[in-house]
Amino acid sequence: MNLTLKIWRQKSPKDKGRFETYKVEASPHMSFLEMLDVLNEELISKKEDPVTFEHDCREGICGTCSLVINGQPHGPNKGTATCQLHMRHYKDGDIIVIEPYRAAAFPVLKDLAVDRSAFDRIIQAGGYISVNTGAPQDGNAIPIEKDQAAKAFDAAACIGCGACVAACPNASAMLFVSAKVAHLAMLPQGKVEAKRRAQAMVRQMDAEGFGMCSNVTACEVECPKEISVKNIARLNREYLSSSISSETKV
Amino acid sequence: MSFDSNVPPGPLAEKWTQYRGTMNLVAPNNKRRIEIIVVGTGLAGASAAATLGELGYNVKCFTFHDSPRRAHSIAAQGGINAAKNYANDGDSVYRLFYDTIKGGDYRSRESNVYRLAEVSRNIIDQAVAQGVPFAREYGGLLDNRSFGGVQVSRTFYARGQTGQQLLLGAYQALSRQIAQGNVEMYNRHEMLDLVLVDGKARGIIVRNLLTGELERHAAHCVVLATGGYGNVFYLSTNAMNCNVTAAWRAARRGAYMANPCFTQIHPTCIPQSGDYQSKLTLMSESLRNDGRVWVPKKQEDAKAIREGKKTGNDIADADRDYFLERRYPAFGNLVPRDVASRAAKVVCDEGLGVAPTGLAVFLDFEDAIMRYGRSKAHSAGLHNPSDSKVRELGEQVVEEKYGNLFEMYEKITGENPYKLPMKIYPAVHYTMGGLWVDYNLETNIPGLFALGECNFSDHGANRLGASALMQGLADGYFVLPYTIGQFLSNEIRTPKFDPDAQEFLDAEKDTRERLEGMMNVKGSQSVESFHRRLGKIMWDYCGMSRNADGLKKARKMIQELREEFYKDVFVPGSLDEYNPEVEKAHRVADFFELGELMVVDALDRNESCGGHFREEYQTEEGEALRNDEDYAYVSAWEYKGWEEGPVLHKEELVFENVELKTRSYK
Numbered sequence: 001m002n003l004t005l006k007i008w009r010q011k012s013p014k015d016k017g018r019f020e021t022y023k024v025e026a027s028p029h030m031s032f033l034e035m036l037d038v039l040n041e042e043l044i045s046k047k048e049d050p051v052t053f054e055h056d057c058r059e060g061i062c063g064t065c066s067l068v069i070n071g072q073p074h075g076p077n078k079g080t081a082t083c084q085l086h087m088r089h090y091k092d093g094d095i096i097v098i099e100p101y102r103a104a105a106f107p108v109l110k111d112l113a114v115d116r117s118a119f120d121r122i123i124q125a126g127g128y129i130s131v132n133t134g135a136p137q138d139g140n141a142i143p144i145e146k147d148q149a150a151k152a153f154d155a156a157a158c159i160g161c162g163a164c165v166a167a168c169p170n171a172s173a174m175l176f177v178s179a180k181v182a183h184l185a186m187l188p189q190g191k192v193e194a195k196r197r198a199q200a201m202v203r204q205m206d207a208e209g210f211g212m213c214s215n216v217t218a219c220e221v222e223c224p225k226e227i228s229v230k231n232i233a234r235l236n237r238e239y240l241s242s243s244i245s246s247e248t249k250v
Numbered sequence: 251m252s253f254d255s256n257v258p259p260g261p262l263a264e265k266w267t268q269y270r271g272t273m274n275l276v277a278p279n280n281k282r283r284i285e286i287i288v289v290g291t292g293l294a295g296a297s298a299a300a301t302l303g304e305l306g307y308n309v310k311c312f313t314f315h316d317s318p319r320r321a322h323s324i325a326a327q328g329g330i331n332a333a334k335n336y337a338n339d340g341d342s343v344y345r346l347f348y349d350t351i352k353g354g355d356y357r358s359r360e361s362n363v364y365r366l367a368e369v370s371r372n373i374i375d376q377a378v379a380q381g382v383p384f385a386r387e388y389g390g391l392l393d394n395r396s397f398g399g400v401q402v403s404r405t406f407y408a409r410g411q412t413g414q415q416l417l418l419g420a421y422q423a424l425s426r427q428i429a430q431g432n433v434e435m436y437n438r439h440e441m442l443d444l445v446l447v448d449g450k451a452r453g454i455i456v457r458n459l460l461t462g463e464l465e466r467h468a469a470h471c472v473v474l475a476t477g478g479y480g481n482v483f484y485l486s487t488n489a490m491n492c493n494v495t496a497a498w499r500a501a502r503r504g505a506y507m508a509n510p511c512f513t514q515i516h517p518t519c520i521p522q523s524g525d526y527q528s529k530l531t532l533m534s535e536s537l538r539n540d541g542r543v544w545v546p547k548k549q550e551d552a553k554a555i556r557e558g559k560k561t562g563n564d565i566a567d568a569d570r571d572y573f574l575e576r577r578y579p580a581f582g583n584l585v586p587r588d589v590a591s592r593a594a595k596v597v598c599d600e601g602l603g604v605a606p607t608g609l610a611v612f613l614d615f616e617d618a619i620m621r622y623g624r625s626k627a628h629s630a631g632l633h634n635p636s637d638s639k640v641r642e643l644g645e646q647v648v649e650e651k652y653g654n655l656f657e658m659y660e661k662i663t664g665e666n667p668y669k670l671p672m673k674i675y676p677a678v679h680y681t682m683g684g685l686w687v688d689y690n691l692e693t694n695i696p697g698l699f700a701l702g703e704c705n706f707s708d709h710g711a712n713r714l715g716a717s718a719l720m721q722g723l724a725d726g727y728f729v730l731p732y733t734i735g736q737f738l739s740n741e742i743r744t745p746k747f748d749p750d751a752q753e754f755l756d757a758e759k760d761t762r763e764r765l766e767g768m769m770n771v772k773g774s775q776s777v778e779s780f781h782r783r784l785g786k787i788m789w790d791y792c793g794m795s796r797n798a799d800g801l802k803k804a805r806k807m808i809q810e811l812r813e814e815f816y817k818d819v820f821v822p823g824s825l826d827e828y829n830p831e832v833e834k835a836h837r838v839a840d841f842f843e844l845g846e847l848m849v850v851d852a853l854d855r856n857e858s859c860g861g862h863f864r865e866e867y868q869t870e871e872g873e874a875l876r877n878d879e880d881y882a883y884v885s886a887w888e889y890k891g892w893e894e895g896p897v898l899h900k901e902e903l904v905f906e907n908v909e910l911k912t913r914s915y916k
Contacts, residue, residue, distance in 0.1 A: 012827075029523045031662075037528055037778070044776045044822055044831070052830060054316065057489040058529050060658065061414055062320045065433065077661075084661045108826045109460060117437065120317050124429040128422035129381045133301040133727045135372065140336065143390025153383040154407060156415060160319055190381045225393035 001026055001092035008099045009052055010108050014026065018109065019097075021090045024182050027086040033058060035087055038090065052111040060084040060224060063159030065167070067112055068099040071192045073163035081161065081224040101162055103171035109181065116162045118208040121177060126200035127180040129190050142188055153236045155183035164219035164227075170211030175219040177205050178235035185238055195242030202239055252507075252887070253899055256688040259876045262907045263343075267363045269689075270732055274739035274766050276878060281306035284738055285469040287454055289441045289496050291318035293413070293558075293719060294702025296420035297476030299724030300612035303427030305731060308468060311424070311433050312456055314440035314491065314833070319421045322477060322489040323722060327534035328411025329395065329405035330377075330719040332370040337403040343367045346404065348526065348908060352716060353399045353586050354710020355860035355876060356508070356910050357884070359903060361689060362707045370720050374406055376727055380419040384408050398535055399586035405623050406717045410534055410654045415625040416719055420726070425834065439702040440463070440833065442765075444698065446505045446759045451500075451698035452747045453754060455761045459833065462826040464761055466754040468747035471697040471737060473730065474500060475722075477704040478681035480513065482841045483793070483847065484676035484785020485713035487519060493837035494844050497685050503845075504901060505693040506704035506886035508686035510844065511852035514713055514861050516679030517543075517590035517719040517793050520662050521610040521791040530677040531662055533613070534655055535715040538583045540618035540629070540648070541672070542598025542730055543590070544572045545602040545611050550795050552602045562604065562612050562671040573597055573611075581915040588712040588861045589915060591676035595794050596872065598675070606770050614671035635905070676794060681716060682709040682861065683851075686886040690733035691725060696887075697737055706884065766823055773818030777834045780815050784808065784838070784845055799866040800854040805846055809892075812842040814837070847887055850851035854898060857881045878910050 010017030024042070026035040033055050040050035056064040060081040067082045069075035074087045090096065090187065106114040109143050144152075157177070164175035181198050184190030190197075213232060220229045258269040277285065284307055288299040291313040293533065299311040315321060328564040333346040346367035351358060376390070385393040385405050394403040408415040427433040432515065438459040445466070452485035454470035479494035481485035501507045518533045547550045547569050548604040572594055575582045585593075594611045597603070606611050620637075623644025627635040630643075645668050649656065656667050663673070685693050685700035687707050692699050702722040748754075791804035815838070824828040858867040859881070860875035867875040 012870050027526065030526055031528070033455075033660060034526050034528050038526055041776055041778060044778075044820065046772075047820070047822065049822055050831060052828065054489050056315070056320055057322060057325045059325050059531055061323070061411065064320050065325075077713055078448075078662060079657075084658070086661065086664070111830070116316060120425065120435075121423060122320075122436070123426040128426045131376075131378065131379045131423075131427065132304045133297070133376060133423070133731070137376050139334070139374045139378040139384075140391045142378060142526075144386055146386045146388050147391055148384040152381075154382050156381075156418065157411065159324075159414075160317065183383070187381050187383065188830065189379055211772060231391050 001028065001090065003090065004095045006095065006097045007112070009051070009111055011110065013107055015107060016098060023225050026044065026087045028086070029217065031058065031083060032069070032085040032087065033083050045224045046141060052113050054113045055083055058083040063161040065162060066114065066163070068166055070097050074224050079160070079224060079226045093168065101166035103165045105173070106162060106165060112197070114142070119160050119162065121203055121208065121209050122173070122177060122204045123180065124195040125204035129184060130193060134195060144187060148186060151182040152183050152186040155186065155227065155231050156177045158227050159225055161224060165210065167218040167222035169213065169216060169218070170214060172213045173205050173210040174213035174232050175223065175227055175229065177201050178231035181238055182231040182234040185234065194238055195245060198235060198238035199242050253694055253900060253901070254361060254688060257359070258689065258762045262360060262364050265361055266368055273732065275739050278306050280742040282308070283742065285307065285310065285313070285329070286471055286473060286734070287467060287469040288473045288475065289454065290321065290473060290475035290477060290704070291315070291421070291424065292323035292477055292702060293417055293420055293722030294704070294726040296321070296417065297723050298473055298475060298701055298730050299433050299732045300420060300423035300427050302728055302734070303430070303432030306432070308432040309427070310436065310469060312436045312439045312441060314438065314459060314742070316437055316700060318424055318435065318437070319418065319916050321417060323417045323719070324414045325489065326412045326719055327408035327532065328397065329412045329537040329716040330373065330416060331397070331404050331716045332406060332720065333367055333404060334371055334374060336392060341404050342403040344589065345402065346370060349400045350714060351710070351908050353714040354712055355885045355913055356878065356882065356905065357709055357859055357903065358708065358710035360905060360907055365729065366708050366721060366724050369724045372728055373720060373723045377416055377419050377646045380423060382408065382415045384486065395536060396539055396584060398584045398590070399539060399581070399714045401603070407536070410652060413719055416723065420723070426821055427527050441476070442499060442761045442836065443501045443558060443757045445754050446695065447747060447751065447753050450696045453749060460828050462824070462829065462832070463830050464641055464729050466749035466758055468749040470741050470744060470747070471699065471734065473699045473701060474685065474704050475701040475726065477685065478702045479841070479844055480678045480681050482784070483678040483788045485522065485527060485530050485789070487516060487530050492531060493840070493842045495837050498840040498844055500685060500695070500698060501692065501889050503695065504888070505695050505698060506686035506888055507683070507847060508533050509683040509711070509851065510848045510886050510887065510888045511792065511855065511862055512682035512711045512860060513589040513678060514587055514680035514727050515676045515680060516587055516595055517675045517676045518613060519679070520634050521673055521675040521679035522607065522623060522657065531658065532677070532679060533659060533672065533674060537655060540651070541583065541613040541615050542572055542615055542617060543574050543594070543611055543725055544570045545570045545597045545604060547600055555604045556606055556608060571597070578915045579643050580707070586712055586714060591794055592863060594676055602735060605675070610673040610675045611673040613665065613674045616671070619648055619668070622647035626852070638814045670859045680713055682706065682713055683710060686884065690736050692733070692737060699730060700733060701730055702913045704856050711862055712903035714866065723802055732813055739913060761861070765832065765836060768819060768839065769825055771816060771819050773820050774816050775820060777819060777821060777831060777838050780811065780819060781834070781838045781841070783811055785843060787850070788845050792852050795863045797864050798853060801849050805849045808842060808846045808849065815839065815842065838864070843889070847889065849895055851885055851887065854885060855881055876912070882910070
């Protein structure tokens with residue numbers, strides 16, 4: 001199939017950036033990123049600059065790939081990261097617009113690659129259970145109800161790709177932050193410091209310049225791991241109850 | 251250079267405990283003065299960096315990823331082994347040790363493997379304490395499943411995303427140390443050389459991937475946890491950026507590379523669909539708990555399937571060859587990976603493959619769906635349920651167990667695996683070989699340590715499923731933090747090293763010249779095209795089966811391709827910018843040298859063992875024919891450059907606790 005690509009090109013963070021148009025021939029069995037590989041090989045053969053985009057595992061789990069494809073982070077398919085999107089979902093003659101994530105807290109580095117280190121700093125603020133390596137109690141000494149463990153897992157499945165931020169008109173990181181807060185707060189091991197964690201992570205999120213959550217829920221729709229906005233309610237609960245509790249000092 | 255495995259004395263079961271109780275310590279006030287460099291943030295690197303930070307050392311941690319959480323450990327699906335015996339099925343530390351030694355075809359070091367089995371139990375406890383959401387039973391206790399090559403259930407799992415959850419646990423522990431200032435984290439920095447001062451590892455040269463700038467970093471010692479080199483084959487289940495450069499640069503500075511030809515070809519991967527393919531995707535081994543592997547018995551059926559005229563469902567049971575169950579009745583579909591992969595290759599070579607390329611076999615869940623469906627109908631009190639009801643209930647059970655894997659399969663192939671049997675084929679997945687290390691996980695270069703897949707130590711010639719996560723975390727959480735003290739306790743008076751010292755400046759200059767050399771070729775072929783060609787040579791001649799003639803030919807082909815690379819490669823852009831093509835170029839350059847060494851190693855080993863199958867050495871039934879008399883050694887190669895070639899050093903393997911037997915899964 002023959003496709004027309006309109007791709008955002010930007011040499012550096014300071015460069016203004018613009019769309020460039022390219023033609024590429026793809027097979028329906030290719031993945032979306034393999035289609036971009038083909039384009040890059042062509043550009044290199046013409047001694048032109050290939051398009052910089054980030055990717056690694058190409059199995060939808062590392063969270064490195066991103067892209068906004070025809071206005072949707074990770075493209076049109078539900079619960080699918082860009083690297084798992086295949087060209088059979090497109091047809092001959094399609095025009096595809098490919099942009100980087102747009103958010104103040106995710107500055108563009110080059111072409112389609114953005115800086116998502118703000119997420120690391122949010123986790124560093126408190127997205128963990130404070131336990132050193134050592135000799136904790138036996139794993140079976142903490143029984144956890146099967147469904148509760150499953151719910152915690154659902155939240156923990158977040159891959160930190162940032163699609164939630166890119167999908168949100170306010171560029172809010174609430175889904176990402178809430179997934180970690182909820183994962184740990186739903187487990188007895190993480191309950192102990194749940195309030196402190198919620199306070200610290202939200203404070204860092206605000207400091208990074210992410211927007212406010214206004215319950216648009218586009219984040220849930222575009223999330224490649226289908227993380228539920230219920231987690232945002234869980235975060236709000238943790239955050240509010242810790243805000244009115246005078247004992248929580250962060 | 252010294253070359254001693256430094257295995258402590260004493261009975262096998264007591265070695266580690268005794269050694270740990272008597273080894274040298276570094277006092278807390280001295281730890282504060284000592285700097286450690288950790289390269290890599292996968293399970294091994296992140297767990298080591300976090301634990302060393304907790305202990306009070308000054309850690310500098312490097313990754314080429316944009317975040318430590320992206321390391322490829324994240325993609326491990328099936329699970330992690332531990333000798334907990336929660337299933338009450340007779341498991342023990344000894345049995346895990348024995349299974350691992352046997353699974354590795356008696357080519358690993360007894361003492362290291364025993365220690366691994368011992369600390370496996372602590373890993374589960376540690377991960378639970380960190381909040382890793384392992385699968386649970388209704389009673390709230392941890393659930394287990396079975397993996398290949400064993401007859402007990404000792405695999406802990408978090409759906410099909412066990413690696414992700416364990417890595418996030420380690421990443422979060424690391425993040426806590428970063429926040430506390432004990433670990434200084436360098437994202438988007440790739441190690442390009444190792445710096446030795448007076449024969450000891452004292453620093454590294456890294457490239458800042460955003461600016462292209464080269465940086466010099468010094469420390470008292472260097473820990474490499476940089477993963478495996480499966481991408482030398484171009485197509486593998488590794489992530490696109492996995493590479494050998496850090497380990498290879500250490501080898502270039504004198505570290506021995508051990509058993510480089512031991513590569514794991516995983517039997518259940520989604521088959522290749524075209525020439526544009528960039529990587530292969532694994533379907534977890536856990537699927538072989540319930541999936542049955544087969545091909546049609548008749549050539550004409552196989553042909554009809556390949557041409558799309560029939561599907562697997564059209565073939566009657568009597569016309570199917572469940573070849574693993576037929577050849578290996580005791581272990582059936584759960585034989586180890588090397589055995590399953592070779593068996594699949596054999597039937598495809600006979601013309602019975604079921605994909606258009608002829609390279610695929612079926613992995614069929616029909617029986618499991620119906621079995622689970624009947625059982626679920628029974629518990630729900632449904633008598634005489636219809637077949638469609640049984641199927642519906644069965645599909646629900648299978649979805650609960652493997653839902654994300656089935657979904658991934660459908661996304662990639664466009665076929666629904668609940669209705670049609672999966673098509674799978676072996677692919678490169680893991681490398682058992684790696685930097686040679688002693689019992690302390692220290693290489694032959696003093697002060698240089700190697701952890702996880704980056705070292706060679708625990709899996710012999712074949713790794714058992716769910717053991718990579720176990721080894722990575724064992725090394726990082728529970729082994730290195732102790733053993734590194736043996737080296738560092740002699741360094742407490744050593745002042746910090748100056749990264750402006752001549753050794754560092756020289757190494758930086760070497761690196762710059764190497765990179766400029768590639769940029770200046772300004773030829774006509776892309777790095778990617780060279781990588782593909784190298785991968786094809788490796789797969790054709792040093793893949794699932796090897797022979798002396800092919801290996802000799804491959805060596806020559808690799809050398810020629812390497813020469814062509816340095817004459818005609820084209821790397822676009824410049825060195826002083828964010829330029830992924832530069833990263834690819836130096837990685838592929840290192841793959842040429844490693845690839846040649848793998849071929850040399852495969853040629854040296856005149857036997858078949860584990861993943862290394864030499865066609866000349868097989869039994870009449872086509873099973874691997876090991877030669878313990880002549881080859882019960884670790885091949886540790888010293889690399890001396892293109893002209894001189896590699897020099898072999900042998901570490902004889904001593905088996906005091908297990909009897910060397912023909913490995914049989916019949």
